Amino acid sequence: MQMNIAEDNAKRLKDIQKIENISDADMAVLLDPVQVNYSELSVNGKRYPAWRIVYNRALGPGKGGIRFHPDVNEDEVKSLAFWMALKNSLARIPYGGAKGGVAFDPKVADKAELEEVSRKYIEAFYKYLGQDKDIPAPDVYTDSQTMSWMLDEFEKRVGCHEPGMITGKPVELGGLAMRDDATAQGGYFVIQKMVETFLNNKKGLSVAIQGFGNAGLYMAQKLHKDGFKVAAVSDSKGGIYDKSGFDICALIECKKGGRQVCEHSTGEKITNAELLELPVDILILAALGNQITEKNAKNIKANYIVELANGPVTYEADAILAGKKKVVIPDILANSGGVIASYFEWAQNRTGQILEEDYLRDLLKKKMQENWQRMYDLFNKKEGEITLRQAAYILAVNRILSAEKLRGRIKGVI
Ligand code: NAD
Numbered sequence: 001m002q003m004n005i006a007e008d009n010a011k012r013l014k015d016i017q018k019i020e021n022i023s024d025a026d027m028a029v030l031l032d033p034v035q036v037n038y039s040e041l042s043v044n045g046k047r048y049p050a051w052r053i054v055y056n057r058a059l060g061p062g063k064g065g066i067r068f069h070p071d072v073n074e075d076e077v078k079s080l081a082f083w084m085a086l087k088n089s090l091a092r093i094p095y096g097g098a099k100g101g102v103a104f105d106p107k108v109a110d111k112a113e114l115e116e117v118s119r120k121y122i123e124a125f126y127k128y129l130g131q132d133k134d135i136p137a138p139d140v141y142t143d144s145q146t147m148s149w150m151l152d153e154f155e156k157r158v159g160c161h162e163p164g165m166i167t168g169k170p171v172e173l174g175g176l177a178m179r180d181d182a183t184a185q186g187g188y189f190v191i192q193k194m195v196e197t198f199l200n201n202k203k204g205l206s207v208a209i210q211g212f213g214n215a216g217l218y219m220a221q222k223l224h225k226d227g228f229k230v231a232a233v234s235d236s237k238g239g240i241y242d243k244s245g246f247d248i249c250a251l252i253e254c255k256k257g258g259r260q261v262c263e264h265s266t267g268e269k270i271t272n273a274e275l276l277e278l279p280v281d282i283l284i285l286a287a288l289g290n291q292i293t294e295k296n297a298k299n300i301k302a303n304y305i306v307e308l309a310n311g312p313v314t315y316e317a318d319a320i321l322a323g324k325k326k327v328v329i330p331d332i333l334a335n336s337g338g339v340i341a342s343y344f345e346w347a348q349n350r351t352g353q354i355l356e357e358d359y360l361r362d363l364l365k366k367k368m369q370e371n372w373q374r375m376y377d378l379f380n381k382k383e384g385e386i387t388l389r390q391a392a393y394i395l396a397v398n399r400i401l402s403a404e405k406l407r408g409r410i411k412g413v414i
Helices: 005-020 024-030 074-091 111-128 144-158 182-198 214-225 248-256 272-276 315-323 337-351 357-381 388-406
Strands: 035-043 046-056 066-068 097-102 206-210 229-235 238-241 268-270 282-285 304-307 327-329
Touching (some): 005 074, 005 315, 035 074, 046 074, 074 357, 182 214, 182 337, 182 357, 214 229, 214 248, 229 272, 327 388, 357 388
Parallel strands (some): 066 097, 206 282, 282 304
Antiparallel strands (some): 035 046, 229 238
């Protein structure tokens, strides 16, 4: 991810401050993270920079994933933590925002090294983590196995069981079966609302999906099952396109067999950049940040863009897309299904109660639909003066500021 995300976030906050007439003193609590921890993890003679950053704690303990990626840097982790603070606030779950990362390429590591990096991460940061302090989860290139090693290392160090210190665990260690596809599931409920609201429930819409990992793969599966035409998908090595749509089950088999999507037997080979500009109805961004920028925004043909990834559309691109009347469903709503399911897992770990998966899926649906509705109602009320992202940001920012005021950390009327 490039280095302009912190600037982008500052500009987005400035816009919200202006729209909502928020004082500089109040806004100051949202301009910087409350805690930045840095360490270098020493593994097999190599040293990997690592971060854990808590952005805000007004609504509850820190909460956010850990990313393993060679390009991770402090600016990116700060921005991801900032988005987590807004996402948790918008979703009305009792968390502040946090994020972690290790600048490390898991693709060239063997399993022993992955385990070592995971354990070293906890060795470096365990004092700052815990079910009431800061609760990590998976993100790009980390998964339930990573969470298992991290939980084990944490419990060894604190000397007791505490499954609620981390989410996205396997079922055997207190995780939820539904957590695997929860991000896509939540995004899918939002797409249903988008199609109902803007497209009169039109059937057979065409979709391009960038990223075929946890978020993108499950999303492709759900949309395909529901009659959408998934016309393009990609992963880090490139993509494929067939305007009549792919058999997603066959593509999943290809991916699970260890091949890249561009090695699939059908479809035209395309680059990730080309995928973004395809003539489809819906473009789903499910890979990394900064994918639609001022350089390519004017070429985007899809009228509906869904941010399943964090930060895939830049500030400048937002303005260009808004000018072309494109509808962008913001990340802090579209991908919040993952953290909402994490909240269910955390609550279950803490109470010891075991809840039925069907009940939790219904609850996720209800929460995603309510969150969509609050955002859409505000957008509608402002009659075209703000974007959906700005509506979501206004709701999230105001809720954090209310909590700060109630705690007496900032002054002003609630
Ligand atoms: P993942 O590691 O499972 O998959 C990432 C996918 O992106 C892979 O298919 C990879 O090949 C592809 N990719 C990597 N670099 C790419 C590039 N340059 N161009 C195109 N594709 C590329 O990760 P994930 O969990 O699916 O996360 C994807 C995005 O969704 C991230 O931005 C993440 O922060 C966000 N997200 C994920 C969750 C979750 O629960 N998994 C929750 C919220 C947000």
